[in-house]
Amino acid sequence: MKGAKIILLIVYLLALGVFLVINQMTPFPSASSGNGNPALLLALVLLPLLYFLVLLWIRILRVYSINTFFSLGGLFVIIIHQIIAFSYQKREINEYRQVIKNTLFKRYGNVDEEYVRTITKVLSIHVNNQYFNLNTYFMFVTFSILVAIVCILRIKKKEKI
Incomplete structure (x- = not known):
């Protein structure tokens, strides 16, 4: 079980890195940004990470059998x-729109x-x-736990039948 917890921590740190890198890929409010958003390609990495996190949480929660x-x-x-x-x-997005307007x-x-509507x-x-x-x-983190808890509850319900 210790291995699952360590892997969980590593995956969360990897996801945090993805979030921080994408965050830094934002141009200044008045800067030209070119065509497209290459950060979306990097964001696709979060989908398999989310799936893996949910599986890890299910494994951990089943071992500890939370009531x-x-x-x-x-x-x-x-x-x-x-x-x-x-x-x-x-x-925050509404405030950011105002920052862009002011700039x-x-x-x-x-x-x-x-x-302003187009670029936001x-x-x-x-x-x-x-x-x-x-x-x-943190929304991503808690969402992965939420999905795992829902899965655990469904598994428990099926096991009672």
Whole structure:
């Protein structure tokens, strides 16, 4: 079991590295960004990491056989965390849009609202730092635990039948 915990830590550190690298791939608000978002290719690494993390958590949680009451309590806490983190992230992206508007106004004397909307869409390179930061990393961490707990609860339910 110690091996699974060490692997879990290593995978989480690897995921943190991916989040931090993508975060650094954000251009300055008034900079030209070229075509596309190469960070999205790196973000694809997170999908197999998430799958592997869920498998590791399932293995660990099955060995320690956490009872249903604590599992449901954990789910409740994680869901509350996810809601708060999503709300925080939404507020941050709105503040970041304002930063971009202020920067463009200082540089050019006017702001093209359509341009700001375009560069702050989900897949834009200008918002990498908004979607890949410590808050979203912790959302990723708790989401992997949430999925594992749900899987464990389903497994326990099937075993009772």
